[in-house]
Amino acid sequence: MPPRPLVDHRIYTIRLRRMNEFIEVFDRMAMPILLQTLGHPLGFHTSQVGPLNQFVHLWAYQSLADYEERCRARDAHPDFARYLAASEHLIVAQETRLLRAVGLRSVPKHMQA
Numbered sequence: 587m588p589p590r591p592l593v594d595h596r597i598y599t600i601r602l603r604r605m606n607e608f609i610e611v612f613d614r615m616a617m618p619i620l621l622q623t624l625g626h627p628l629g630f631h632t633s634q635v636g637p638l639n640q641f642v643h644l645w646a647y648q649s650l651a652d653y654e655e656r657c658r659a660r661d662a663h664p665d666f667a668r669y670l671a672a673s674e675h676l677i678v679a680q681e682t683r684l685l686r687a688v689g690l691r692s693v694p695k696h697m698q699a
Contacts, residue, residue, distance in 0.1 A: 591687040592647040593628065599679040600639045605632065608641060608676040615669040620645075623660040639678075653684065 600608045620627070624645050633640035647653040660666060 592649060592653060593685040594645040595683040595685055596643050597681040598641045598677050600641055601676055601678055602639060604676050605639060611673050615672055619663045619666050623663055624656050
């Protein structure tokens, strides 16, 4: 797979003691849609130190245009509104950061975007 130099770093802050419920709803309702529209993620994580109750997911894209096109497809999916309604009461805040890869000479080739 060719490198994808743009990463969507998404952070959801989840209501206290509701992480398991959120993960179940996300896995059951959002993941089928996201796999179909965004492709395969780089990973999913929860915070352990610093701000707590955060669910982080990472998605890679070829370009800003690729990101925008796939996000439009996700948002237009007929089942996405149902996921949003089912998860709304569990999410306190949401952040999205778009990160661009930086090439450093000292980084091994297999780690460079």
